Amino acid sequence: EQIEKGGYEHFMLKEIYEQPSAIQDTFRGRLLANEAIIKMAGIEDNMKKFLNADRIIVVACGTSWHAGLVSEYIFEDLARIPVEVEYASEFRYRNPIITEKDIVIAISQSGETADTLAAIKLAKSKGAFVFGVCNVVGSSIARESDAGAYTHAGPEIGVASTKAFTTQITVLTLMALRLARAKGTISSSDFRHHLIELELIPEKVKKALESDAYVKTIAEIYKDAKNCLYLGRGFNFPVALEGALKLKEISYIHAEGYPAAEMKHGPIALIDEQMPVIVIATKKGHYEKVVSNIQEIKSRKGKIIGIVTEGDESVKGLADHVIEVPESSEFLTPLLTTIPLQLLSYHIAVKLGKNVDQPRNLAKSVTVE
Numbered sequence: 001e002q003i004e005k006g007g008y009e010h011f012m013l014k015e016i017y018e019q020p021s022a023i024q025d026t027f028r029g030r031l032l033a034n035e036a037i038i039k040m041a042g043i044e045d046n047m048k049k050f051l052n053a054d055r056i057i058v059v060a061c062g063t064s065w066h067a068g069l070v071s072e073y074i075f076e077d078l079a080r081i082p083v084e085v086e087y088a089s090e091f092r093y094r095n096p097i098i099t100e101k102d103i104v105i106a107i108s109q110s111g112e113t114a115d116t117l118a119a120i121k122l123a124k125s126k127g128a129f130v131f132g133v134c135n136v137v138g139s140s141i142a143r144e145s146d147a148g149a150y151t152h153a154g155p156e157i158g159v160a161s162t163k164a165f166t167t168q169i170t171v172l173t174l175m176a177l178r179l180a181r182a183k184g185t186i187s188s189s190d191f192r193h194h195l196i197e198l199e200l201i202p203e204k205v206k207k208a209l210e211s212d213a214y215v216k217t218i219a220e221i222y223k224d225a226k227n228c229l230y231l232g233r234g235f236n237f238p239v240a241l242e243g244a245l246k247l248k249e250i251s252y253i254h255a256e257g258y259p260a261a262e263m264k265h266g267p268i269a270l271i272d273e274q275m276p277v278i279v280i281a282t283k284k285g286h287y288e289k290v291v292s293n294i295q296e297i298k299s300r301k302g303k304i305i306g307i308v309t310e311g312d313e314s315v316k317g318l319a320d321h322v323i324e325v326p327e328s329s330e331f332l333t334p335l336l337t338t339i340p341l342q343l344l345s346y347h348i349a350v351k352l353g354k355n356v357d358q359p360r361n362l363a364k365s366v367t368v369e
């Protein structure tokens, strides 16, 4: 096991650090930025279906559901296809409306999650086309899907999903860009620009990982918190949900993720000097609005940890701590902002002496309903 951990203390940390190369592996053979081409067999072979689809329905659970939520923002923004993101466990039991013009994207690291598998069987029985985004090759969901794309993240051992999440977002982003180009919803120069930006992501993730030592010092300060709030807007709202889930599952600290603007509709009542609030406040993503959310937290004496774009000054002036990530196109920021949140939950859990790789009550793949 020590050998498999490759010198890291835990599988989770190893997998966090593998993300630059895992994303590179997801690109391999698909992203040809210099030639301005995205090649994805599962899309090319079924292009007509994708172009004629009325909508995409994403079904998934847990972290994979969060990746689906990020993809909703990306598909709608770039490819202008309506997207609905469903918890597989809700979708399958509520007699959903599914037609032959729907494309169901099932996202699953393990490819064995019982509810997701059942949801795609239901969708297929109603005539929908099912596209699987899985990590485990030959898994049940991969086999049951009509077509698909593997994430190629490599084995993920830590129960808390990390590299599976970022590689899922990477596959879904490639899909959205390919479809946007085919539909003509983005110009060829924008397409070219996006591919170049995408190709830079592994290097930027590497840069984001450099915050590790600083994040560890923040973990020391907040490890005894009883509650934490995570806020983000737009593309980064699902990252807030994912950050909260990571903290809950490995440190057993209660955490909630919220769209930042929803704070004033309830959660703001929780804020006092005991409450750490992690706010994703990267430039471009409704930045000014997030800054005003931060002011609201500050005036209620909440402790603010800002995830900001390199060189940011405004949030620095307000927050108790800021963690910088490299600048990038807005739709790609979730691949960067998620890194310090993974590290924060990891270090808090380690400091609390928790079993990081195998948290209590959790299984790596949930094969029961």
Ligand code: AGP
Residues within 6 Å of the ligand: 061, 062, 063, 064, 107, 108, 109, 110, 111, 112, 113, 116, 159, 160, 161, 162, 249, 362, 363, 364, 365, 366
């Ligand atoms: C993530 O950290 C969780 N352990 C969990 O939410 C997981 O993402 C979920 O069970 C879905 O698993 P899957 O991707 O293998 O389908």
